[in-house]
Amino acid sequence: MQVLYFGWVKSRIGISKETLSPPLEVTNVVTLIDWLKGQGDGYAAAFNDAASLRVAVNQEVAPLDTVISDDDEVAIFSPMTGG
Amino acid sequence: MIRVQTEDFDIGAEITRIGADNTEIGGLASFVGLVRDYAGDEKISAMTLEHYPGMTEKELFKLETEARERWDLQEVLIVHRYGRLKPGDRIVLVVTASAHRKASLESCQFLIDWLKTKAPFWKLEDRESGAKWVDSREQDTVAADKWV
Numbered sequence: 001m002q003v004l005y006f007g008w009v010k011s012r013i014g015i016s017k018e019t020l021s022p023p024l025e026v027t028n029v030v031t032l033i034d035w036l037k038g039q040g041d042g043y044a045a046a047f048n049d050a051a052s053l054r055v056a057v058n059q060e061v062a063p064l065d066t067v068i069s070d071d072d073e074v075a076i077f078s079p080m081t082g083g
Numbered sequence: 084m085i086r087v088q089t090e091d092f093d094i095g096a097e098i099t100r101i102g103a104d105n106t107e108i109g110g111l112a113s114f115v116g117l118v119r120d121y122a123g124d125e126k127i128s129a130m131t132l133e134h135y136p137g138m139t140e141k142e143l144f145k146l147e148t149e150a151r152e153r154w155d156l157q158e159v160l161i162v163h164r165y166g167r168l169k170p171g172d173r174i175v176l177v178v179t180a181s182a183h184r185k186a187s188l189e190s191c192q193f194l195i196d197w198l199k200t201k202a203p204f205w206k207l208e209d210r211e212s213g214a215k216w217v218d219s220r221e222q223d224t225v226a227a228d229k230w231v
Contacts, residue, residue, distance in 0.1 A: 006135060006203065020229070032153075056135070059137050060141075061201075075203075076140070077203070077205065078219075079200075079218070079219035080200060080201065080202060080203050080219070081204060081218075082203070082204040083172070083195055083199040083204075
């Protein structure tokens with residue numbers, strides 16, 4: 001699974017992109033985030049405030065309960081500030 | 084038309100080209116976003132814009148399509164820069180063109196309002212106190228929701 005980070009999520013984790021093979025209990029974005037929180041202090045800090053997180057699955061904005069699999073590109077980021 | 088680029092753009096040249104290509108156009112509206120040199124009471128020395136390549140182009144194209152469905156438009160141009168910019172630098176250009184002014188003026192405001200919250204860009208400011216990601220603003224969400 002390709003996972004990308006942008007904004008302060010990227011800064012706190014320290015990388016912009018990684019390929020992950022999450023365990024079977026990861027079925028949607030919420031469970032992915034819960035699993036990632038245990039992968040280090042940077043992840044815990046990045047995902048501390050769930051209400052401020054935004055998500056895209058396969059480059060489309062998606063809700064946190066979106067079902068995901070190994071073939072998906074998942075992006076987790078802070079609110080967008082275009083314009 | 085959508086362009087995402089690091090290079091600056093020439094406002095006059097962009098608008099002239101659109102007007103020259105299509106003589107059914109009776110009016111053009113434009114918005115240009117610039118980098119301010121302050122945030123609150125702090126000075127800003129630079130702003131770095133990052134974006135999500137691939138998704139950015141798709142989202143901007145969706146915005147153009149939505150504007151063309153809502154208004155009778157002859158042309159739409161969105162140019163959005165990324166990378167490291169200085170105060171005074173241009174960030175974004177929106178141009179809309181229509182036979183009569185109402186469609187171009189309204190759709191130009193619609194596009195910049197939705198760009199603020201729907202285009203996958205993130206701004207990192209170099210402040211006196213250090214680097215800070217720009218927060219989304221409640222008033223931008225309110226402005227975007229007006230068009231729902």
